[in-house]
Structures are given as structure tokens and as C-alpha cells.
Amino acid sequence: MSDTVLPTFHNLPLAKQKRIIDAALAEFADKGYQQASLNTLVAHSSISKGSLYQYFRDKRGIFLYIFQFAIGLVRKTLLRVKDDTREENFFIRLERSLLAGVDFIRRHPRIYGLYLKILFDEHVPQRVELLQAVRQFAADYLRSLVRQGLARGELREDLPEPAAIFLLDALLDRFLQAVCVPAFDVTLALHQSPPGNLQQCVQELMALLRTGLGKA
Amino acid sequence: MSDTVLPTFHNLPLAKQKRIIDAALAEFADKGYQQASLNTLVAHSSISKGSLYQYFRDKRGIFLYIFQFAIGLVRKTLLRVKDDTREENFFIRLERSLLAGVDFIRRHPRIYGLYLKILFDEHVPQRVELLQAVRQFAADYLRSLVRQGLARGELREDLPEPAAIFLLDALLDRFLQAVCVPAFDVTLALHQSPPGNLQQCVQELMALLRTGLGKA
DNA sequence: GAAAAAAATGACCAGGTAGTCATATGACTA
DNA sequence: TAGTCATATGACTACCTGGTCATTTTTTTC
Numbered sequence: 001m002s003d004t005v006l007p008t009f010h011n012l013p014l015a016k017q018k019r020i021i022d023a024a025l026a027e028f029a030d031k032g033y034q035q036a037s038l039n040t041l042v043a044h045s046s047i048s049k050g051s052l053y054q055y056f057r058d059k060r061g062i063f064l065y066i067f068q069f070a071i072g073l074v075r076k077t078l079l080r081v082k083d084d085t086r087e088e089n090f091f092i093r094l095e096r097s098l099l100a101g102v103d104f105i106r107r108h109p110r111i112y113g114l115y116l117k118i119l120f121d122e123h124v125p126q127r128v129e130l131l132q133a134v135r136q137f138a139a140d141y142l143r144s145l146v147r148q149g150l151a152r153g154e155l156r157e158d159l160p161e162p163a164a165i166f167l168l169d170a171l172l173d174r175f176l177q178a179v180c181v182p183a184f185d186v187t188l189a190l191h192q193s194p195p196g197n198l199q200q201c202v203q204e205l206m207a208l209l210r211t212g213l214g215k216a
Numbered sequence: 217m218s219d220t221v222l223p224t225f226h227n228l229p230l231a232k233q234k235r236i237i238d239a240a241l242a243e244f245a246d247k248g249y250q251q252a253s254l255n256t257l258v259a260h261s262s263i264s265k266g267s268l269y270q271y272f273r274d275k276r277g278i279f280l281y282i283f284q285f286a287i288g289l290v291r292k293t294l295l296r297v298k299d300d301t302r303e304e305n306f307f308i309r310l311e312r313s314l315l316a317g318v319d320f321i322r323r324h325p326r327i328y329g330l331y332l333k334i335l336f337d338e339h340v341p342q343r344v345e346l347l348q349a350v351r352q353f354a355a356d357y358l359r360s361l362v363r364q365g366l367a368r369g370e371l372r373e374d375l376p377e378p379a380a381i382f383l384l385d386a387l388l389d390r391f392l393q394a395v396c397v398p399a400f401d402v403t404l405a406l407h408q409s410p411p412g413n414l415q416q417c418v419q420e421l422m423a424l425l426r427t428g429l430g431k432a
Numbered sequence: 433g434a435a436a437a438a439a440a441t442g443a444c445c446a447g448g449t450a451g452t453c454a455t456a457t458g459a460c461t462a
Numbered sequence: 463t464a465g466t467c468a469t470a471t472g473a474c475t476a477c478c479t480g481g482t483c484a485t486t487t488t489t490t491t492c
Contacts, residue, residue, distance in 0.1 A: 050470065091430070156429065162403045166390075209428060213372065214307070253480090265481085
């Protein structure tokens with residue numbers, strides 16, 4: 001697990017570390033794992049190729065380090081939202097989480113890009129473990145929200161928990177994708193819409209989740 | 217658009233055409249566009265490299281031909297489902313469409329794989345057009361179902377159409393992904409479950425869509 | 433059956449890749 | 463100042479890529 005990054009890297013000045021992390025994130029997010037070029041990476045971070053191999057064992061090592069770094073950032077951000085909205089209604093919390101997700105992506109587009117690049121590429125090292133870590137975290141997050149919502153009587157008592165979590169996960173994930181992948185954005189016009197409009201869309205979706213599609 | 221495949225290809229015996237299409241589909245579905253190797257492709261279809269370039273202009277041409285071929289198959293299949301369930305209730309139609317999707321993927325796993333490989337790779341030729349074709353088709357399909365459901369009074373009259381379609385699209389797409397990408401299958405245990413169990417999951421999700429999560 | 437046209441072939445090319453290694457640098461020690 | 467040692471370097475290797483082309487083989491035409 002930790003034989004990915006060598007001690008030399010941590011001896012580097014923080015600014016240099018950051019330069020390398022930034023360049024790696026950009027390259028992997030743009031090209032995916034296999035297609036990412038270490039030559040491009042070293043050029044963009046102004047270090048030599050030889051140095052790169054004194055910081056990391058190999059390409060795989062660089063990638064894993066970067067991805068774990070990214071996962072850490074996501075966890076921290078989402079847990080903060082969960083805590084900040086502790087007292088709110090279930091659907092409000094959901095709405096806030098979603099908007100926080102949009103905000104995160106706006107601030108760290110390359111981290112989200114990296115995640116998307118991994119999703120369906122079976123040849124990425126440790127892909128199953130990395131993906132499962134992300135999805136499991138999301139599911140746990142939503143489960144916690146659902147249980148608190150149930151405890152407060154904001155949700156139907158007979159709610160099938162796994163199905164509900166699945167539906168929520170699907171909707172949230174797709175919403176984020178639609179925000180930053182125009183081709184997904186066929187129905188709502190999220191992509192270029194102002195923040196206010198975006199919030200209105202979210203609220204409409206939340207209302208739909210609450211009351212369902214069927215005739216009352 | 218049609219300068220992708222050269223006339224020589226269509227003069228080939230159908231069996232040989234099929235061999236090439238199969239090998240190309242397998243290679244692109246497994247590796248994605250850039251990472252797919254034409255050397256592997258020709259080896260697997262038992263033709264020489266030179267021949268490949270007498271059938272197609274270049275790599276891009278092969279890819280586009282294969283993808284359009286795949287799109288055709290999907291359209292045909294889904295339109296048949298829509299027609300077959302013409303008389304059914306909205307939620308039944310949805311359920312049937314979803315199960316038909318699962319069945320299609322089971323029968324043509326490489327076509328679905330190809331679609332997934334395209335989703336987030338900006339470097340795929342014509343990606344935006346290809347993706348939009350697929351998503352637009354799905355959205356149109358769902359819109360048609362929703363409108364007929366509304367006309368028959370099976371859905372709330374005040375249903376916000378775009379939001380509803382978005383939600384349905386998100387759920388259906390994610391369901392298919394969960395069926396064939398184990399890492400997505402964190403909550404429901406779809407991946408290795410028998411068909412009966414799978415159908416029960418779908419029904420549970422349909423019920424959730426109908427009545428919503430909120431307290432009555 | 434000969435000539436012409438069409439199709440098949442694989443060695444070859446330029447350009448890219450991940451990773452290596454002998455050498456150079458420069459900071460710290462004695 | 464001399465010696466030591468962690469770090470920095472980029473030319474280099476072996477390999478793989480998409481694409482080309484002179485040549486051979488097969489098919490068609492007369």
C-alpha cells in the first residue's frame with residue numbers, strides 16, 4: 001500500500017510537492033491511467049524524469065498516491081457538510097449535499113475528472129478497491145442521512161433502505177455528471193445555467209423524490 | 217460521416233465482415249479508443265494490417281463504423297420493447313424496459329462496454345455527437361412513456377416533465393451499471409443474483425418512484 | 433489462357449511510451 | 463579543504479503504436 005511513494009518525495013519542499021501533485025492530477029484526469037504520459041508530467045512540473053523515479057517507484061505508484069490524496073479531500077469535504085447540516089430536514093440535507101458536490105467539482109474539477117476516468121477502465125491499478133472505497137463512502141453517507149431522517153419521522157416508516165439509498169446515489173451521481181458533462185445534460189439545462197437556476201432544479205428533484213411520480 | 221468505411225469492406229463475405237466487427241468491438245470495448253491496438257485487432261480477426269487499411273480509412277473510421285453499428289442495434293431493441301408494452305401501465309413499462317436493458321447487456325456485453333468506455337473520455341472522436349445521440353434517444357424514449365402515462369392518468373398531473381425524465385434516466389442508467397460493474401453494486405446485491413431476485417429489486421425501485429420517499 | 437484489375441500482405445517508418453543508469457550537483461561533515 | 467552522501471539529470475533502451483507501400487496473390491475480364 002505505502003510502497004507507492006518513496007521517502008525522498010516527502011523531503012521535498014512543499015511547494016515542489018504541490019507542483020508535482022498538481023501536474024500529475026492534471027495529466028491523469030485528462031488522459032486516464034494508461035494514456036497519461038510521464039514525459040508530459042515531468043515537463044509540466046519542471047522536474048527531470050530521473051527525479052520522478054526517486055520520488056515514486058513507478059507509474060502505478062504515482063497514480064495511487066494521487067488518487068488516495070484525492071479521496072482524502074472528498075471525505076473531508078463531505079463529512080463537513082454532514083456535520084454542518086446536522087439539524088436540518090432530510091430533504092434539505094440532501095439538497096445541501098448535492099450543491100456541496102457541485103461546489104467541490106467547480107473548485108476541484110480535476111479530482112472529479114480523475115474519478116470519472118477510473119469508473120469504467122478495468123486496466124487501472126487497484127481500480128476495484130479504489131472505486132469501492134468511493135462508492136461505499138457515498139452509500140454510508142446516504143445511509144446515515146436516511147436513518148436520521150427515519151428517526152425524525154421525515155421519511156416513510158416502511159422505506160426499503162437499500163433501494164432508497166440506491167435511488168439517491170443514482171440521482172446525486174448523475175446530477176453531478178450532468179453538471180460537468182454536457183452530453184448528459186439533455187433534459188435539464190444545467191450546464192451553463194446560473195447558480196440560482198441550478199438550485200431550483202435541485203429543489204424540483206428533491207420534491208420529486210419526496211412525493212414520487214404516481215398519482216396521489 | 218460515411219467516409220469512415222471504404223467500399224472494399226462491403227464487398228467482403230459477410231462472415232469475414234462479422235469477424236472483423238467482432239474483433240473490433242471486443243478490442244474497443246476492452247481498451248477504449250486510444251488504447252485499443254490495431255495490431256491486436258488484426259491478429260484476432262485473422263486479417264493483415266494492410267487489409268484493414270483497405271477496408272477503413274484509419275483507426276477513427278473503424279471506431280465510428282463500429283459505434284454506429286452498435287447504436288443501430290440498441291435503437292431497434294428498445295423500440296421493440298416500447299411497442300410490445302404499448303397497452304401496459306407506466307410503471308410496468310418502465311420495469312419491462314429496464315429488464316430488457318439488462319437482457320440486452322447480457323447478450324451484447326461488449327456493446328455496453330463500448331458505451332461505458334466513451335462516457336468520460338474527451339479524446340474519443342465525435343464523442344459529443346455519439347453520446348448525445350444515445351442520451352437524446354433515451355430521453356425521447358422516456359418522454360414518450362411519461363406523456364402516455366400522463367394521458368392515461370397514471371401519473372400526477374403537475375409532474376415537472378424534465379425533472380421526472382432526468383430522475384428516470386439517472387435511475388435506469390445506474391441500474392444497468394450496477395448490474396455489470398460490481399463496484400457500483402454496493403447497496404443492492406444485483407451482480408450475482410438470480411433473475412427472480414433482480415426482478416424483485418426492480419419492482420421495489422418502481423414502487424419507490426411511484427410513491428416517493430416522504431411521509432404520506 | 434493472357435492481361436488487367438482488385439485485394440492481401442507484412443516489413444518498415446516515424447514517433448511515442450515507461451523505466452534505467454552513469455554522471456553531475458551541491459549541501460553537510462570533519 | 464577534502465570527503466561523503468542524498469539528490470538531480472537527461473540521454474538511452476526496449477518496446478509498442480498507427481499508418482504506408484512495394485510486392486505478391488487472387489479474381490475478373492476479354
